[in-house]
Amino acid sequence: MSGDSPDSRPAADGGSPSDAGVPEPDPRPAPSEQPGPEERDHPTGRRNLEGIRIDPVVEAEHESRRAVISALVEDEPGVLARVSGLVSRRQFNIESLTVGPTTVDGHSRITMVVEETDPGIDQIEKQMAKLKPVISVGEVSGNAVTAELVLLKVEADDPAAVHAVAEMYDGRTLDAGPRTITVQLTGDEARIDDALDAFRQFGIIEIARTGQTALARGDTPTAPGEKPGTAGEPTTHDD
Amino acid sequence: MSDTAAHPREDDPEGSEEPTEGADGAPDGDLDETPAAGAVSTGAESVVAALEAAGAETAFGVQGGAIMPVYDALYSSSIDHVTMAHEQGAVHAADAYGVVSGEPGLCLATSGPGATNLVTGIADADMDSDAMLALTGQVPTEFVGNDAFQETDTIGVTRPITKHNYFANGADSVGDTVGEAFELSRAGRPGPTLVDLPKDVTQDETDRTPGPAAPPAGTDPDPNADADAVEAAARAIEEAERPLCLFGGGVIKAEASDTARTFARTYGIPVTTTMPGIGSFPEDDDLSLSWAGMHGTGYANMAITHTDCLIAVGTRFDDRLTGGIDTFAPEAEVVHVDIDPAEISKNVHADHPLIGDAGRVIDQLTAAVRAAPDAEAWRERCAEWKETYPLTYATPDDEPLKPQFVVEAFDEATDDDTIVTTGVGQHQMWASQFWTYTDPRTWVSSHGLGTMGYGVPSAVGARVAADNMGETDRDVVCFDGDGSFLMTMQELSVAVREDLDITVAVLNNEYIGMVRQWQDAFYEGRHMASDYTWMPEFDKLAEAFGALGLRVDDYDEVAPAVEEALDYDGPAVIDFHVDPEENVLPMVPSGGANGKFAAAEDQL
Numbered sequence: 133m134s135g136d137s138p139d140s141r142p143a144a145d146g147g148s149p150s151d152a153g154v155p156e157p158d159p160r161p162a163p164s165e166q167p168g169p170e171e172r173d174h175p176t177g178r179r180n181l182e183g184i185r186i187d188p189v190v191e192a193e194h195e196s197r198r199a200v201i202s203a204l205v206e207d208e209p210g211v212l213a214r215v216s217g218l219v220s221r222r223q224f225n226i227e228s229l230t231v232g233p234t235t236v237d238g239h240s241r242i243t244m245v246v247e248e249t250d251p252g253i254d255q256i257e258k259q260m261a262k263l264k265p266v267i268s269v270g271e272v273s274g275n276a277v278t279a280e281l282v283l284l285k286v287e288a289d290d291p292a293a294v295h296a297v298a299e300m301y302d303g304r305t306l307d308a309g310p311r312t313i314t315v316q317l318t319g320d321e322a323r324i325d326d327a328l329d330a331f332r333q334f335g336i337i338e339i340a341r342t343g344q345t346a347l348a349r350g351d352t353p354t355a356p357g358e359k360p361g362t363a364g365e366p367t368t369h370d371d
Numbered sequence: 372m373s374d375t376a377a378h379p380r381e382d383d384p385e386g387s388e389e390p391t392e393g394a395d396g397a398p399d400g401d402l403d404e405t406p407a408a409g410a411v412s413t414g415a416e417s418v419v420a421a422l423e424a425a426g427a428e429t430a431f432g433v434q435g436g437a438i439m440p441v442y443d444a445l446y447s448s449s450i451d452h453v454t455m456a457h458e459q460g461a462v463h464a465a466d467a468y469g470v471v472s473g474e475p476g477l478c479l480a481t482s483g484p485g486a487t488n489l490v491t492g493i494a495d496a497d498m499d500s501d502a503m504l505a506l507t508g509q510v511p512t513e514f515v516g517n518d519a520f521q522e523t524d525t526i527g528v529t530r531p532i533t534k535h536n537y538f539a540n541g542a543d544s545v546g547d548t549v550g551e552a553f554e555l556s557r558a559g560r561p562g563p564t565l566v567d568l569p570k571d572v573t574q575d576e577t578d579r580t581p582g583p584a585a586p587p588a589g590t591d592p593d594p595n596a597d598a599d600a601v602e603a604a605a606r607a608i609e610e611a612e613r614p615l616c617l618f619g620g621g622v623i624k625a626e627a628s629d630t631a632r633t634f635a636r637t638y639g640i641p642v643t644t645t646m647p648g649i650g651s652f653p654e655d656d657d658l659s660l661s662w663a664g665m666h667g668t669g670y671a672n673m674a675i676t677h678t679d680c681l682i683a684v685g686t687r688f689d690d691r692l693t694g695g696i697d698t699f700a701p702e703a704e705v706v707h708v709d710i711d712p713a714e715i716s717k718n719v720h721a722d723h724p725l726i727g728d729a730g731r732v733i734d735q736l737t738a739a740v741r742a743a744p745d746a747e748a749w750r751e752r753c754a755e756w757k758e759t760y761p762l763t764y765a766t767p768d769d770e771p772l773k774p775q776f777v778v779e780a781f782d783e784a785t786d787d788d789t790i791v792t793t794g795v796g797q798h799q800m801w802a803s804q805f806w807t808y809t810d811p812r813t814w815v816s817s818h819g820l821g822t823m824g825y826g827v828p829s830a831v832g833a834r835v836a837a838d839n840m841g842e843t844d845r846d847v848v849c850f851d852g853d854g855s856f857l858m859t860m861q862e863l864s865v866a867v868r869e870d871l872d873i874t875v876a877v878l879n880n881e882y883i884g885m886v887r888q889w890q891d892a893f894y895e896g897r898h899m900a901s902d903y904t905w906m907p908e909f910d911k912l913a914e915a916f917g918a919l920g921l922r923v924d925d926y927d928e929v930a931p932a933v934e935e936a937l938d939y940d941g942p943a944v945i946d947f948h949v950d951p952e953e954n955v956l957p958m959v960p961s962g963g964a965n966g967k968f969a970a971a972e973d974q975l
Binding site for chain 1: 530555688699712760956964
């Protein structure tokens, strides 16, 4: 580096400040003499926006997909704020987030439905795992059991028809007034979507949805390392 | 920030809790019966006992109402306290103290404005993964949420910029919480932590001495990388024709500089660093290509563009390093060593992710790589790039003093162990380009956040750290810009009061120079809000603070002034009036290809 170059030291002694102190010219190529950007060799390879080499490896364009992420967390103040703050700050696309207790006192489960590329889903899991109250986190495998609860209020112009549709989708009527009927629906996403389509004919006035929550099927733990148990039994993973 | 609702005002000098009044009398209240070492009587004493047990030696801070119980407990503590002029000064000083010492920095502030004044420095430490603990006062628990005097939701404000933060919820547990927060800050990937301390928690009685401090479960990761991944990475390194090491700040934080140096030299692999990685590899080594990125050397950027195997250790592939991701090391198989799994493939895909401690994983690689890659031709090519694209600057005699010359003059006049701190801007780039760094923990700067004003307070923290380590002979030189200096120069008062031997070199171009450079390059020279048409005389200002103040306008004044300032036993400021038109080069335009850096303005 030029710091080692003796020729750039000031002249040892006096003369007028304006010239005698001026350093000797540097013999190495001045910036303006160095080859410009177009005069240099450039590699032909490229990376995609996810930093993956396109050439010579497969051209991997990641499509975004829906994923259900389940996290077992310590139920301490601010844990939901930490998770939701992380999601918004890192611009993860999230469809829903639910939170509730588990079989263990002091533990909660957070279930998020996200729409992300595979690297994006990977980042969500890794960033979540860094939060101190998060005990374990992972994507619930594709055949997870998922369900959502929806309350919807429709016009009561034709109560019999509303009841018939509710029955068709295993819904429950929670409130029936002279002008509105409120129905509760549960089920997976496809079932809920179908039901809402059917109710639209009556005129939906208001709707409230909990968002999807999920558990893994069979013996598979929902969050990695989680040991499924019954209420009262500890389900923590081994540290 | 000393005014509080719950305490005597400053105009009440008789107040029994007035901090300065207690100094020459016996501490009042409980402290009259100072308990035996280790035993505590209040939450605040428990806090201080936890800090002492964790090894904290120095705290930087500013007093104030809600933190007063903690300060009162510090009165009889072994922990030194440096009173700063502003909380931002305290947090930067603590940050720099941590960088130089390798121990977590410690800073204190009161609630409300005290805490919010820490925010910039906490964010800075977060971006640069610096271990630090911030303790903030808070209004009493029963007032929290009521918008009480000097109340801010400090936990909410600092949540996204801390590794973790804690709201202390009782005198019995607060010591353990503080101990855990201190240890967490340096566990795994370091970062800042914060404990918010409501005044009732620190004032309440407790006899519970905090237990041994440890980071929370699961936050101290396995230092060793997966053995199969190490083997695969080793094969990639053996087969590489154009291997390149990229050492980041993580190498220094892991105390792995020696290991990393041996690795590169053993296998003959050229080395470039990131900016935070400066000092991890000696820049006067034949294998060194200095640092890469936006204003990195041309040869580092050529090498990183053409490498076929990038061994990246302790770096998060910041955009200022990578330039456009599409053209970053586009033909390289990437071996990425990092302690934080979330950094793997975050910005650049890692073909060989090695999650673990930098030093341990390099040891694993050293054991696994059976033969050095055949890279003689590549090393020659790197040497040619060093010849073709040297860092040089012109010194025409009809142009004013060049700032690069000042940096070189200081480098020439000081030893290798000199600590350099900087603000942010052009001067920071020249200080990193034209100084030849050879040792870790000698480069102290604000990288990820780019905090103007980091220079003077970080010089204070660096000086205190070096003195604590018994290295009082080391020089501490702060390169600052005129803009950066104006933001935090009040901390000179601390340097004078504490008699700290620092030298501040203001490279004064009467511009926010980096902005001016960008305006010239990308905004048709429209100098909106970058042109400082009037500047104070910094040499006289320094004298007013009680420091040595010098002014330099010409080349032949540089060496004598540098010598005088370095010889001066105490803080010195030299106001170097440098060429206002000088630009930082080379430069990779934002999002551009590293290999297409502009060596000169007309190449932009």
